[in-house]
Amino acid sequence: MTPMTSDVAVIGGGPGGSSAATHLARGGLSVALFEREVFPRFKVGESLVPATMLMLERLGVLERVERGGYQIKYGATFHDQETGLGHTFYFLEGMPWPNWTYNVPRADFDALLLDHSRKQGVVVHQPATVSGVAFDADGVTLDVDSGGDRLTHRARFLVDASGRDAFLAARRGRRSRVPNLGKVALFAHYKGGARFPGREEGNVRIYLFEGGWFWWIPMANDLTSVGAVVHARVVREHAGTPEALFAEMVQRCRAVAENLAGAQPVTPIHRAANFAYTNAPVVGSRFLTVGDAIAFVDPIFSSGVFIAMRSGELAAQAILAAFADGRFTARRFAAYERKVWRGVAPFFKFIHKYYEPSFLDLFLQPRDKLGMVRAVLNVLSGGAFIRMPWRVRASLALLFGIARINTWVRRRAGKPVESRLEW
Ligand SMILES: Cc1cc2nc3c(=O)[nH]c(=O)nc-3n(C[C@H](O)[C@H](O)[C@H](O)COP(=O)(O)OP(=O)(O)OC[C@H]3O[C@@H](n4cnc5c(N)ncnc54)[C@H](O)[C@@H]3O)c2cc1C
Incomplete structure (x- = not known):
């Protein structure tokens, strides 16, 4: 032929x-x-x-x-159940890309x-x-x-x-x-999940809790994607079905449990493993x-x-x-x-840092000094893979430097410094 x-x-x-x-x-x-x-x-x-x-x-x-x-999205909201800290980042105006995007x-x-x-x-x-x-x-x-x-x-x-x-x-x-990133994600689409008012409606929400973290992605037509990312160990040690494990994680993450009250799943629970x-x-x-x-x-x-x-x-x-x-x-x-x-290096570095308490503390209480918030938003918007001006590089280096000092301060105060990657 x-x-x-x-x-x-x-x-x-x-x-x-x-x-x-x-x-x-x-x-x-x-x-x-x-x-x-x-x-x-x-x-x-x-x-x-x-x-x-x-x-x-x-x-x-x-x-x-x-x-x-x-669904239009203007920002990303992060919340840590353990410390009670939370912050919403709104994408910057005046960049070569818009200050919004979609959830699809x-x-x-x-x-x-x-x-x-x-x-x-x-x-x-x-x-x-x-x-x-x-x-x-x-x-x-x-x-x-x-x-x-x-x-x-x-x-x-x-x-x-x-x-x-x-x-x-x-x-x-x-x-x-990638060492230490042995994670498993369990996820489904729901109808009837909580919606947030005005510009907040489309924000992607990341809820950290003791067992891992959840994503909450509101889409059009009352659809919400909800996913739990947990350590592979948690899945191995759980004797029940993926559905039972997912339900257990929802109960452990109060914000997600509240947001899902009254919601109905419209897909089965899907699973992805070994994705790092x-x-x-x-x-x-x-x-x-x-x-x-x-x-x-x-x-x-x-x-x-x-x-x-x-x-x-x-x-x-x-x-x-x-x-x-x-x-x-x-x-x-x-x-x-x-x-x-x-292009991918800034994302990968942020992902690794995100799991360190000393960085997360800064990330969730950002102070707009020396362009650090703009630099974070540049990465969160994807801009870092389009162009990385030297000012953004310098601000990120400063942020990571402060996180290192924070690690030292935390250690001296007897607070945990280990990466939450080890969950
Ligand atoms: C748990 C989890 C959550 C995520 N959440 C997000 C998120 O919120 N936002 C985001 O941007 N990304 C997210 N991602 C990542 C995102 O889904 C992927 O990065 C994206 O789909 C990559 O696109 P791709 O085209 O490289 O691969 P894919 O979208 O996977 O496309 C690859 C295609 O190749 C086809 N294919 C494979 N092998 C063959 C073959 N031998 N012959 C013919 N066809 C083949 C497959 O059927 C598939 O359609 C998430 C990933 C995971 C694991």
Whole structure:
């Protein structure tokens, strides 16, 4: 059988794959995208960051998303049940991205982005599972299972956007778990959960409690995504069902229990485990990876979809340049890899710091000295992966420096300093 062909083949039709594919097609390449699942499909990860709006604009899909009727979000509210501290951050005005964004049911949002790719000329094969890959000097050959048929696809370049499956790393590279981040998430959608007044309605809410933390993501049509992130140990030691464990965690987190009084679940309890890892290789001769296929650490700052879309955009730029000069060696893509690690570093650092009491104390009682709140908001908005002015870098360094002093003060006062990662 004559194989199907394209300039670029993309594995995965999530936000990373559809973004890369759309930019590549708009850049004049022929693109075939393979997505295993039929959309719309349930997916976790509904809270976006404001810099995502820039990504949507550059894809040419912003107006369509704006017509989608999604819940608008102006900020993020954090609360720690143990200390009683809490703070709401409102996204900054006057930045290159708006001071708001959306919370989106991913089933709908991902389907919309993939449909946009199709409209931009991407040939989408769905459901189609890529099951084998072989590289040679001129390109890549994929084995694809599509609706019971086995197909062969030939492309000059491959984008791995297969998400946490990490197609290439699992077969040809390595997956490294991030130490101490052995967490499990249990989550569901609810109708009838508490709504908050005015501008607060769409705020993503993060509730820390002794057993872990909850996310509370209000969406349109009275829908709320509620998820508990707990240490894997808690799950291992629990003899009951995931539903019973989830109910127990709700009871332990007073704010969530109150907010859910009178609410009804409209999905089963879903579960995600072992989601903190980094993968390798990120680039190689005739391939590169985007989004969750590169790394994922923790959802606390709602950065996953944005990182997937931004890396998809940067990947497309690197690939278009490679096609322009006809060179596809791994070295050609080293700059892309550097940009991605530099872009995700502030998120990863914040996530690690967030679990340290000395940092959390500062984070939940922020004082707007020397641009520190602006710097925090830059990271929370996703801006750190767009541009990192030296002032923001300096303010963040100062914040982390003060957190170190705070650790010393806490230790002297006999207060706990250990990272809550160890929960
Ligand atoms: C508990 C939890 C909560 C989260 N909360 C948030 C949040 O609030 N906000 C946020 O922004 N992010 C959140 N995330 C992260 C977010 O969901 C991901 O970062 C995002 O979906 C990554 O996009 P992606 O395109 O890289 O991968 P995905 O969206 O996972 O897409 C990958 C696609 O590849 C397909 N695929 C895989 N293997 C194959 C194959 N062999 N052949 C064909 N297709 C294949 C899959 O079916 C899938 O559709 C959360 C993650 C977790 C675990």
